[in-house]
Amino acid sequence: MKKALCVISGGMDSTLCAYLAKKEGYEIIALHLDYNQRTMNKERECFNKICKELNIQTKYILDVSFIASIGGNSLTDYALEIPKEKLHEVEVPNTYVPFRNGIFLSIAGAIAEKEKCESIFIGVVQEDSSGYPDCSEKFIQKASEFINEGTTNSCKVQIKTPLVHLNKSQIVALALKENVALEYTWSCYEKEDKACGKCDSCLLRLRGFKEANAKDPIVYE
Template sequence: MSKKAVVIMSGGMDSTLCATIAVNEGYEVIALHFDYDQRTMKREKRAFNEICDKLGIQKRLNLNANFIADIGGNSLTDKSLSVPKTGLSDDVPNTYVPFRNGIFISIAAAVAEKNGAEAIFIGVVEEDSSGYPDCTHEFIKQINLAINHGTAPSFKTKIITPLVNLSKAQIVAKSLEIGSPLELTWSCYENENEACGLCDSCRLRLNGFEKAGAKDPIKYIS
C-alpha cells in the first residue's frame, strides 16, 4: 500500500513547495484547498489547480469555507479593511485570519482519517513570516497532539512542516533546487491579475527572491 498525505494547498509558493516535497517523497497526495471568500479566491483556486496538474496530483478536494468570511476580523475577507502596504512590522497584521490554520488543519485531520493518511503537510513558516500565531512550531505540535487524541485509536497522523524554520530565501532556493513550480504560484493578498508588490505577502516573497539571488517569475504591477 502506498503512503498517503493530505497537503493543505493555498496556491502560494510555500504550500506548493510542501506539495512538491510530498510528491518527491513518494506520498500519494490528497490536495486540500479552501475557498473562504478571500480577495484573491479565484486566482488562488486557479493556481491550486494548475499546480496540481503540473505535479500530477489527481486527488483534489476544494472545500467551501465561507463561514471564515462570516466571522470576519481580517482584511483578506473584509473589504472595509485595507490590506497594509506600509512594510512589515512587529505586530500581527490585519491580514491574519483568526485561527485559519487551526480550522484548516482540523478539517485536514478529518480528511486524513477518512483516507487513512499518515501525514498532513502544511507550509507554515515561523522564522521569516508575518508573525501569525498559528504558524509556530509549538502550535503545530499541540494541535497534532489534539488530533491524535481526538481521532480513532487505530488512526495516527503526523503534521509535517518542512518550512517552519526556513527563511523565505531558503524557501526560494529549495523550490528552485527541486523543481517546485514557482511560476504557477500566487501570493498577493490584493490583486488577481498582476501582484501588487506592496502587501506583506508580496514583500516577503520579493525579499526572498532578492536574497536568494533569483528572479520572481510572476508578474507585478510596474
C-alpha cells in the first residue's frame, strides 16, 4: 500500500488533510511536533485521539522545543501578548513562529524518506489565514524541491496541500462532508480547557463555522 506522511498538529486543517489522505487510499504515518507552545498538551491530546479515530498504527511525536528557545513569537514567549479581538489580514501577527513549517517539513522529509512515503500531507492555508509566509503555495513548491534534492534518488516525495486555496468556511464544509471528528480538533492559541474565542485562530475558525451555517463542537469561554 502507498504511504503518506501526515503532519498533524491537532488542528482542524491538518486533521482534515489526514482524512483526505486516508480517503485517497494511503497508509498514514502520522507526525506531531511539540515545540513548547502554549497549548502543547491539548494539541498532543487531540493528535492522539485523531490517530485512534483513523486507526493510524505508526506515529511520531517529536520534541522540537529548540523552536521555543529561538523565540520571537507569542505562542512560545509568554512575555509577548497574543493579539485578540481582530484578524490580522495584512500585517503578519506575532503568532507567526519564524519558519516553523520549514522546520517541520525538513523533519517530515527525513521521516518520509525513512518510511518510504510517496507523499507528505500538510494543512497549510494560503487564502484565508493570518498571512504567514510559510503557508503559501510558492513556499511549499520550494520545500518540495529541497526535500527531493537533499534525499536519495529512490526518494521521490510530493507535498500535498489540498486546502491551500480554500477559505475556512469551505474547509469546515469539507470536514463535515468527510465526517471529520471536529470535536477532537483544537485551534486556540492560548487556552487548553476552553477555547478563548478571541485569538486569530479562534476567530478564523468561528467565522468558518458561521459562514458554513454549522455549529462548532468544541467549547469556548
